Amino acid sequence: MKKWMICLMVLVLLGFGVTKFKASMARTPQDLASPLQIDEPYNVPDSHSAVEGLTVDVTKEMVYQGDLLLVNKDHPVPKGLHPESEAVSLIRNAELIDGFGVLDNKVLLSPRMADRFATMVQAAGEEGIDHFLISSGYRDEQKQDELYRQMGSRLALPAGYSEHNLGLSLDIGSSQAEMNVAPEGQWLKENAWKYGFILRYPDDKTAITGIQFEPWHFRYVGLPHSAIIHENGLVLEQYMDYLKEHKSVSLTVQGHNYHVFYYPVSEDQTLQVPAHGKYEISGNNMDGIIVTVRE
Ligand SMILES: [Zn+2]
Missing domain, CATH: 3.30.1380.10 (Muramoyl-pentapeptide Carboxypeptidase; domain 2)
Incomplete structure (x- = not known):
């Protein structure tokens, strides 16, 4: 094999390794000495379907309750x-x-x-x-x-x-x-x-x-939100926009798999959340709610 081809292959492999490393760093911060005890604000789902995920009833009041409320000069x-x-x-x-x-x-x-x-x-x-x-x-x-x-x-x-x-x-x-x-x-x-x-x-x-x-x-704000905010260099105002834009985010923090969903809420309704596990809900103090599911 020609020397330049070997060099090219080595470069490609190195690049792949670095990308994989970055992805795993980005998604699974594992530099904690011991896993954090998250005590249990999470709800245990009452209905659970393998196909549809969680069924969650939400009310308009939930937009104004929870640990993720954005409070600033406008809110x-x-x-x-x-x-x-x-x-x-x-x-x-x-x-x-x-x-x-x-x-x-x-x-x-x-x-x-x-x-x-x-x-x-x-x-x-x-x-x-x-x-x-x-x-x-x-x-x-x-x-x-x-x-x-x-x-x-x-x-x-x-x-x-x-x-x-x-x-x-x-x-x-x-x-x-x-x-x-x-x-x-x-x-x-x-x-x-x-x-x-x-x-x-x-x-x-x-x-x-x-x-x-x-x-x-x-x-x-609680995990995994603090992890996403820190990792992406956001402030809470930006995180709220980020969730609206992405609609859902999945990540692993300290050995737990999380799925975060944003839903606009203007009236009482039932949501089908495409994930399984325990969940908690917080409003954003503006126009919607964030459902956080921990597998
Ligand atoms: Zn202060």
């Missing part, structure tokens, strides 16, 4: 939600504080978010990163209004338009240094997605979010 926290009913003072519920500090007794959070956060900082602690400090969690509208007046529209949002009013966001600091230089900030930037959290206001997305870089503000 306020839906009126029917009452996150304040779940928020508790962490300092007054010390059993929820596990491996992190809390700024003061005004820091409110739902036990569910405190638990998610504790799981994440435990993993960081195993890598020697252990000076996390929560400075803000859930805020009521009055508190948000005060902040908005003090800080202005580049750093805060009006009452009802902040993710802090939704109860799914946390301002996380380090007791050692500012978050943009602290090891805690770097660790979260690289690893928070594995635990369902995203850096909500990155420095290269200010034109989309309308909020300046906030290395301390993390939002819970």
